Amino acid sequence: MPSLLYEKVQEHISKAEHILLLTDERIDGDTMGSTMGLFHVLADIGKRVEVFSPKPLPNTFKYLPRVDVIRRDIEVFLESTIDLVIICDCSDGEYIKKLLPTMPHKVPLISFDHHSTNPMYGTVNVVEPKAASTADVVWRFLKSTDWSISPEAAQCILTGICTDTVLFSTPNTTTDALDASAELVKLGAQLPEIVRHNLMNKSVSALKLWGLAMERLYHDTTFDATATVIMKADIEKFQGTEEDVSGISGFLHAMLDTQHEVVVVYRETDDGSVKGSMRSRGRDVAKLAAEKYGGGGHKLAAGFKIPNSKLMEKDGRWVVEKIPVV
Numbered sequence: 001m002p003s004l005l006y007e008k009v010q011e012h013i014s015k016a017e018h019i020l021l022l023t024d025e026r027i028d029g030d031t032m033g034s035t036m037g038l039f040h041v042l043a044d045i046g047k048r049v050e051v052f053s054p055k056p057l058p059n060t061f062k063y064l065p066r067v068d069v070i071r072r073d074i075e076v077f078l079e080s081t082i083d084l085v086i087i088c089d090c091s092d093g094e095y096i097k098k099l100l101p102t103m104p105h106k107v108p109l110i111s112f113d114h115h116s117t118n119p120m121y122g123t124v125n126v127v128e129p130k131a132a133s134t135a136d137v138v139w140r141f142l143k144s145t146d147w148s149i150s151p152e153a154a155q156c157i158l159t160g161i162c163t164d165t166v167l168f169s170t171p172n173t174t175t176d177a178l179d180a181s182a183e184l185v186k187l188g189a190q191l192p193e194i195v196r197h198n199l200m201n202k203s204v205s206a207l208k209l210w211g212l213a214m215e216r217l218y219h220d221t222t223f224d225a226t227a228t229v230i231m232k233a234d235i236e237k238f239q240g241t242e243e244d245v246s247g248i249s250g251f252l253h254a255m256l257d258t259q260h261e262v263v264v265v266y267r268e269t270d271d272g273s274v275k276g277s278m279r280s281r282g283r284d285v286a287k288l289a290a291e292k293y294g295g296g297g298h299k300l301a302a303g304f305k306i307p308n309s310k311l312m313e314k315d316g317r318w319v320v321e322k323i324p325v326v
């Protein structure tokens, strides 16, 4: 598609000597996979490359090659030799607004993304809303270059495609994503390893937490959806991790029969909010999330956050209740 844009990105990268790669603050397989895929390719063409991530790496992604290079110290932004910043799968550019101005020089920012809501905050924005994942976008760009793609790079990029399509099972799975995946496997990506780490590998306590979520399924009138809730106390009881909880909405969406168009998982968070994760087979949940709670995301996968709230059971249904601010 946008070959001029790809050329511009290639030009920026070719000129740069010391590149800083950034993941999104919502860590998932796509932001990790596309960032680490770029890391391998850029390091292989002789660039000095730093990778920064604002949040700890979930255990699920520790199998990705060379995640040991990921830094979490914001001092990396103070390095005066950095002459290019690239961010992957960050739909709003929010968290870097405070970090980029701390850099000693103003440097170009390239943004690779596939969120239709991306406000184009980069110097160059490679934003392709029809792409199944940002990893797809990065892959298309890399294919337009003559840089070599190692098995390690292929493994990272395929992880992004597989996780954003829940292993080719979601409606956003495009033929481009399938073609890309076949090519990445030919380049040495290990699909069984990706499946194992991302779709299975659940701890006993995580499965118990999932069981609880399934037991509580109810009809949510707010969104006319099938919903469930996870309380803070449940997470504590089962020592659930962020990963354990975040997988529930995708799993329910995949497992429920077609009568259930929209799935919502409500969960209480440590900061006294209620977070919602929505999945859909039809209705635009990004729009629903935005209208009701100021959330956002994609048409078929979106989320929202309701500050100062908790979950309460009322007559077999669950409701979000505001905590009075004192």
Ligand SMILES: [Mn+2]
Residues within 6 Å of the ligand: 030, 031, 089, 114, 132, 133, 134, 164
């Ligand atoms: Mn994505």
